[in-house]
Amino acid sequence: MSKFLIVGLGNIGKEYEHTRHNIGFDVVDNLAKQLELSFELNRLAAYAKTTYKGKHLHLIKPTTYMNLSGKAIKYWMNELKIPIENIFVVVDELALPFGTLRVRGKGSDAGHNGLKSIQEELQTNAYPRLRFGIGNDFSKGKQVDFVLGKWKSEQQIVLQERIQTSVEIIKSFCIAGLSNTMNIYNNK
Numbered sequence: 001m002s003k004f005l006i007v008g009l010g011n012i013g014k015e016y017e018h019t020r021h022n023i024g025f026d027v028v029d030n031l032a033k034q035l036e037l038s039f040e041l042n043r044l045a046a047y048a049k050t051t052y053k054g055k056h057l058h059l060i061k062p063t064t065y066m067n068l069s070g071k072a073i074k075y076w077m078n079e080l081k082i083p084i085e086n087i088f089v090v091v092d093e094l095a096l097p098f099g100t101l102r103v104r105g106k107g108s109d110a111g112h113n114g115l116k117s118i119q120e121e122l123q124t125n126a127y128p129r130l131r132f133g134i135g136n137d138f139s140k141g142k143q144v145d146f147v148l149g150k151w152k153s154e155q156q157i158v159l160q161e162r163i164q165t166s167v168e169i170i171k172s173f174c175i176a177g178l179s180n181t182m183n184i185y186n187n188k
Helices: 020-034 066-080 113-122 143-147 153-176 178-185
Strands: 003-008 040-042 045-052 055-062 087-093 101-104 129-133
Touching: 003 020, 003 066, 003 153, 020 055, 020 087, 020 129, 020 143, 020 153, 045 066, 055 066, 055 153, 066 087, 066 113, 087 113, 087 153, 101 153, 101 178, 129 153, 153 178
Parallel strands: 003 055, 003 087, 087 129
Antiparallel strands: 040 045, 045 055, 101 129
């Protein structure tokens, strides 16, 4: 039976909850809610597991903070013996307009510290990911404030719909594979 490691990137702590940078946590939390799972603190991550349509799903939200996310992913990949092609990372993306979802099998870190950490730890940038567009509506020098800021109230309806679509993308990745998932969702 195939095993998958589903990773939501974010930062732990109340001050980071539901910020743009924590969209990975929010997506994985919604997947867990749908599958009636609860997370428990474990080594380097909040962890939950289940079986879904014959697949073993292992969900993590690293507790290492964004900049060291790779440590948690490497640990859990090794601990659970999950191949790199069966990990799926959900990450915020400044370069995509708000609400745009892109599934990729590889790519650069584009200056994202979480992806940089993963690439350093895994020694490759070839791992599946969902890039969740947060837009780049900030003035010069305000990127950190924007990324760590809360969503605008007028974005909430679209945000919830895109989180739900992200959950469907994760399920598709586990059941139908990367290529089929890219074909289905990258054109929407």
